[in-house]
Amino acid sequence: MRTFIALTLVILISFSCKNEENSIESTTEELEKSNIIFEENFNEDSLNETYWNYELGDGCPNLCGWGNNERQIYSKENATIKNGYLVIKATKDAFVYKSAKLTTKQKVEFKYGSVEVRAKLPLGHGLWPAIWMLGNDIDTKGWPACGEIDIMEYVGKAPNKVHTTLHTPDSFGQSKNTKITVDENIEKGFHVYKTNWSKDKIEFFIDSKLVYTFNPEIKNDTTWPYNKPFYIILNLAIGGDFGGPEVDDSIFPQEFIIDYVKVLKI
Template identity: 45%
Template sequence: MKKFKNIMDKAGFLTTILLLIFQSCSSSNDSSDGGSDNPAPSNLTIQVEVVGKTAANPDGDGSGKVNLKINAANAVSYKVLIDNQLKEITNGELTYTFTGSGTKTYSIIVSAYNGSGQFISSTSSVNVYVARKILWADEFDVDGAPNTSKWGYNTGTGDGWGNNELEYYTTRPENVIISNGTLKIKAIKEEYMGSHYTSTRMLTKGKFSFKYGRAEVRAKLPVGGGTWPAFWMLGDNIDTAPWPACGEVDILESVGNNPNVNHSSLHSPGRSGNTPDTKTTTVPNSATEFHIYAAEWSAESIKFYVDDNLFYTYANSASTPFNANFFLILNLAMGGNFGGTVDPNFTNATFEVDYVRVYN
């Protein structure tokens, strides 16, 4: 949601830092002879086996698992920089599992040390395929209230969210219910607790969060001027790093005053409110047909899709908040800074969700 308040580089940079760690742990980076009793390491070899690799599957079986065998003369320990993680081993064998889905090329940097801290280093690379796996999902296939082990709620007046919204968020079945295989968040024009509209805002804070992967929702959007449905994410650290320091990722935002247009945006320090990090795409029949709205998130980028059509790529980096755990939010706001003027003839509207899924 735009201008949220009051609630809740890259690999090369890290590689450089870790290489400094390699060197700082050594009394010398000179591979010359350290004396007849403790000669310097030499003849470093790295063997990388991709589990499940065959002629038909040259990048592995999708498990993402690799086995390393490392050997060097006169070495007593090894340090391995793999997938931006530093591993220390003594026996020359390491099993590692990559988790980012897809086929990628990874660099592996190995240093072999003798007992005096002298070392030699070598670099290898490997292509690995990781199959997409679901980390968390709600299919909304059990009628009644949403699953409380997966979802909590924000409740209260819309003016508490920093957007001048007009609704009062409740947990009532009138505003949120699962029926016939879909979640229905309903905005209603009614007098309630001093507000003129009611709706629901549900979130996974304290129940589920993740770092990197793909988050997607299959949804059908509400109709009516002033409606503002959204599927988005906030940083898990919002209680200690208030917005926008925690970061915000808006995957689906649409407004009834400009139907069939999806906004995907990112908010961060110095780039909040009317953020420049935003793009739109046309989504025909968004209120009469289900569409899939998704973001694929990594240390290098955040890519936004509708029905698997890429329309916006944000360049992520170590300087952004988008490298920590985030939780999910579904809500339907009314009016406000982004939702705009509510149609005077509005009575109610429904944001219908088939599923929410998070993949590795």
């Protein structure tokens, strides 16, 4: 009888612990979901234009070469969804370079958050993939007054290096607010690029490793234009002041592959 009671107690305790464990996991999942501002896993057959815009053309007449002497023409055809991935393809046809640029402007804009993107880089001299953000007042204030957050920039002419940069009225172009992270494995497979943006500071991570923190002591319009909503940009440029100017035409086509984009409250 004592053996039966003891066994029953063990079963009940085990069941209770299991339920508690499941409850904790469920609570964690619910908490994470409640903190989600935006999540895109690219599981549909085509790009969800409820969230995303295609930016098209070469920037002319107002911003030819997209302000950086870039060579590509952006087209819808160079952004596709395949097997749960967003694929931004860089191509060259005769004398024409093509690629794609997507934004969440006026569709997904947020003030502060943790932005995480899992992506695989394209390879080759002249390519310039980027994951970045712009202030939603760019049309009224212009750049760099709107502010820019470069979560990840990579240029094929400089292997193993990832750039994280802030552009503000105080420092833009070749900004002093930047960090180059050297990683010999960055061209191999997928990596997670993340920024935590709060009212106090902006932190950058690569594969969960903190690589740079931006936290100016004086925060005003010239040093900290980061107290307003921003939107996300994913693109693959070709050539340009930063990516080029030389381009190795033998590399095409190349693909910038994005697994997911997630924005959480912070």
